[in-house]
Amino acid sequence: MVTSPHATALGFAREEDLDYAISIVETVTWLAGRPDYFDELGEGDVDLDLTTSSGRRASAKIFECLAAALSYQGVSDTAARSYMEAHERPAWRKISQGVRSADCPLLQSHWHFHGCGYRKAAGTCAKPQLVETCPLPKHELRNGNLNQLAYSLFLFVRDVANGDLVGWIDQRLAEAEAGPREGRLVRMGQALIGPLTGVHGASYKVLSMAFSDLLMMGSGRNALWGEVGASLIAIDTLVHNFLVRTGILKRAHADHAYGPQCYGPNGCAAIVSTLSEKIDARQFNRSFPRVFPRFIQHSIWSYCAAEGLNVCNGNRVDDSARCRNEDCRLYRLCDRKRLV
Numbered sequence: 334m335v336t337s338p339h340a341t342a343l344g345f346a347r348e349e350d351l352d353y354a355i356s357i358v359e360t361v362t363w364l365a366g367r368p369d370y371f372d373e374l375g376e377g378d379v380d381l382d383l384t385t386s387s388g389r390r391a392s393a394k395i396f397e398c399l400a401a402a403l404s405y406q407g408v409s410d411t412a413a414r415s416y417m418e419a420h421e422r423p424a425w426r427k428i429s430q431g432v433r434s435a436d437c438p439l440l441q442s443h444w445h446f447h448g449c450g451y452r453k454a455a456g457t458c459a460k461p462q463l464v465e466t467c468p469l470p471k472h473e474l475r476n477g478n479l480n481q482l483a484y485s486l487f488l489f490v491r492d493v494a495n496g497d498l499v500g501w502i503d504q505r506l507a508e509a510e511a512g513p514r515e516g517r518l519v520r521m522g523q524a525l526i527g528p529l530t531g532v533h534g535a536s537y538k539v540l541s542m543a544f545s546d547l548l549m550m551g552s553g554r555n556a557l558w559g560e561v562g563a564s565l566i567a568i569d570t571l572v573h574n575f576l577v578r579t580g581i582l583k584r585a586h587a588d589h590a591y592g593p594q595c596y597g598p599n600g601c602a603a604i605v606s607t608l609s610e611k612i613d614a615r616q617f618n619r620s621f622p623r624v625f626p627r628f629i630q631h632s633i634w635s636y637c638a639a640e641g642l643n644v645c646n647g648n649r650v651d652d653s654a655r656c657r658n659e660d661c662r663l664y665r666l667c668d669r670k671r672l673v
Contacts, residue, residue, distance in 0.1 A: 334386045336569060343599055343607055344586035354581045354604070355611045358629060361575075364662055365642050366632035368618040378656050392498040393425035395547065396490050400483050402543035403535055404475065410640050415473070420473035423483035431468025440468075443488035448483075449533070453477035461528065473671035478534045485533035493528065502548075506557045518564040521557065526565075537596060563622050566630045568595040571637040575645050576601055578656060580668025599656045605630050 334643065351519040398425035405413045432440050432603060437460050439446050451458040451469045458464050469480045470560050494501035502525060509524035510517060526540045545565035552559025573591045576582045582589070587599045594600040606626045614625035635641030645651065645663075650656045652672040 343603060345584065346586070347584075350584035350612075353584060354579075354608055357579050357581065357666065358416075358605075358608050358665070359612050360663060362612065362617065362629055362632040364632075365636035366617050366628060367635070370618070370631070371549070371620060373657065374546055387501075389497050391493070392490055392496060395498050396425050397423060398547060399543050401488055402484055402546070403486070403539050404479055405542075406534075406536070406539050408475070409448050410638075416475050420475075423474065423479075423486075425487070427472070427483060428468070428487045431471065432484070432491075433470055436466055437463045438654040440484070440488075443492040443531075445483070446485055446533070448486055449481050449484070451477045451481055451482065465669065482532065482534040484624075486535070489529065494528065497570055499551075502551075502558070503555060506555075507563060510557065518561060521561045522565050525561070537565045538569060556644060563625050563627050564606070566605055566626050567634075568601045568605070568630070571646060572605070572630060572633050573601050573671060574634050574647075574652075575637050576604065576650075577672055578645060578650065578667070578670050579663070580670045581669060583668070602652045605633070 345354070401417065404417060404422075407413075408416075439449050448459050449469070451464075451467070453470070453474075456464065456470065458467065458469070460467075464470065468485060469477075472480055472481065472483065474480050490496065490498050505524045505528075506521050509521040512520065522541075525544060526537055529535055529540050529544075530537060543563075545562045545567070548562025548565070550562075552562065570591050573595055577588075581604065582601075585599070585604055587601075587604060589595070589597070589600065597603070605629065609626040609629045610624050612629060613623050614621040614628055615623055617628070620653040637643075637645040639646065639648065644658070644661050645656075649658050655663070655671055656667070656669040661667070
């Protein structure tokens with residue numbers, strides 16, 4: 334019998350299957366995990382000044398941090414970063430000025446903005462008669478969806494968070510923390526991410542990624558931020574496919590296609606979270622929390638990604654058959670399942 338009821342609920346019916354999953358993920362974390370994970374976050378905290386800035390003063394900086402982080406979708410991190418360096422990142426002041434001077438009725442509020450439909454390549458939108466005076470095309474972002482995302486997020490901060498994103502986060506976490514101890518971190522994470530999925534183009538995955546780092550950077554001013562940030566998991570195709578190829582999903586009776594099911598009761602996020610409870614992250618850095626799902630998930634991503642160790646991905650593995658990448662340190666241990 335498996336010792337953890339939670340693991341049993343996830344489908345690891347045999348203790349050896351759970352042990353296998355823990356061994357694979359812990360090995361990958363040793364290989365690809367960054368013990369200096371907090372160092373880069375510390376540099377970001379200095380830039381944001383979350384500890385001493387007032388909520389409204391910090392909101393503009395947080396907005397710019399989040400808007401840039403949410404731009405890392407649809408292309409590689411390297412491509413997204415290069416484009417922003419060569420062109421521009423969403424800026425609070427410029428967007429604020431654009432909203433104030435806009436004639437478009439869709440820019441009245443966060444709730445009006447739905448259905449903007451701006452397309453950069455076509456140079457059109459839902460109100461084509463106003464596109465020439467619209468502020469969205471004045472931003473050199475990678476595509477029209479990112480222009481919409483930046484304005485939608487700005488309007489969310491202004492209208493839903495009343496211009497004080499720090500205070501809004503504090504309030505959402507405090508309200509969600511009340512209640513049973515069980516599921517506390519999940520509740521708090523959903524209390525933040527759920528409303529923000531109403532921002533144009535902001536998926537649960539990219540919001541989890543962006544908020545995880547932001548919240549950990551702000552742990553010095555509010556301990557709840559750090560707890561929730563460490564618990565947030567972003568499942569992309571690399572992490573999902575890793576769990577398929579290694580046979581972890583199969584052993585957990587959790588086979589599913591990449592997509593919303595990854596965040597379901599028996600999905601990738603739940604499995605990574607459960608395995609994280611079994612892997613003491615303090616062995617990688619004494620300053621880490623014992624349970625650190627974000628670090629474990631990021632280590633899996635880094636093992637797979639071209640920007641990381643570049644081992645377990647579609648460029649290195651012919652997914653029409655079992656993996657033959659003998660350079661992989663897991664090769665002799667791994668189930669090497671074929672993607673279907």
